[in-house]
Amino acid sequence: MSITENKVVARVENASKSYKSGDGEITALYETNFEMRSGELVLIIGPSGSGKTTLLSLLGCVIYPSTGKVVVEDDNTTGMNEVQLAKVRLNSIGFVFQNFNLVAPMSALENVMFPLNLQKIPAGEAKRRAMQALEGVGLSDRANFKPRQLSGGQQQRVAIARALVTNPALLLCDEPTASLDSISLVTVMKELKKLSQQGKAVAVVTHDPRLKEYADRTIYVENGRVTNQLSTDLH
C-alpha cells in the first residue's frame, strides 16, 4: 500500500506554541500544519533549540498548543483535561527518548510491562505480551536483566518494546540514537524502520543527517518553523 492510501494517525492544524518569558513571549513553534500517516517513518531534523521537541510534544499530547489543534486517531484533543490527554497518550502513542528513561530498579520485562499495568491488563496477559514485545526487538534472553546490565543499544530496544507493548498507532522518538554508538544506531533505526513497515506511524527527531537513509519523508525545523526543505539547501 502506498503512503497516500495510508490513514492519518495524528495531525497538528495551525498549531503553535509560545512560552511566557519575563515580560515577553518566546515562540517555540510558529503555526504549523503537519500530519503523520500509518506506515511511514518521518525524520524531523533541525538544530538544537529549533522547536523539534515542541513539535513532538504537541503530537504526543504532552503539551497543549497555544493556537490551533491536535488530533490523534479520532480524538480532537481541544479542550481535553489532563486525565483525558493521559488516556490518549497511553492508548495511542508510544514514546522513545534519548536517554531511554527506563526505571532502574525494574527488570527489562517489568519496564515493558509497565504501560500494561497502567492499562489494568491482568498480570499474566501483561507478562505474555511484554515477553512478545521483547522477543520482537531480539531481547527475550535479557528479560530479567536490569537496565544497568544492558548496553545502550539494548536499553533503547527495551524502551522501544515498552513503547510498543500497548500497540499504539503512533511512535514518537526524540533523538533516539543520540546516546548510541554507530552499531547500535543502525540496530535501533532498523527496528524503527521495521515498525513503520508493519504499519506504525513513526516520527524520529534528530540532528543527525545520517538517519535520512531510513526515512520515507524528512521535514526540517528551523527557528520554530517547519519546512519541507532546509533553507540552506536552497542556496
Ligand SMILES: Nc1ncnc2c1ncn2[C@@H]1O[C@H](COP(=O)(O)OP(=O)(O)O)[C@@H](O)[C@H]1O
Ligand atoms: N517549557 C519551556 N519554557 C520556555 N521556553 C521553552 C520551553 N520549552 C522549550 N522552550 C524554548 O523553545 C525553543 C524550542 O525548544 P525545543 O522544542 O526543545 O527545541 P529542540 O528540541 O529543537 O532543541 C527553545 O528556544 C527553548 O528554549
Ligand SMILES: [Mg+2]
Ligand atoms: Mg529537543
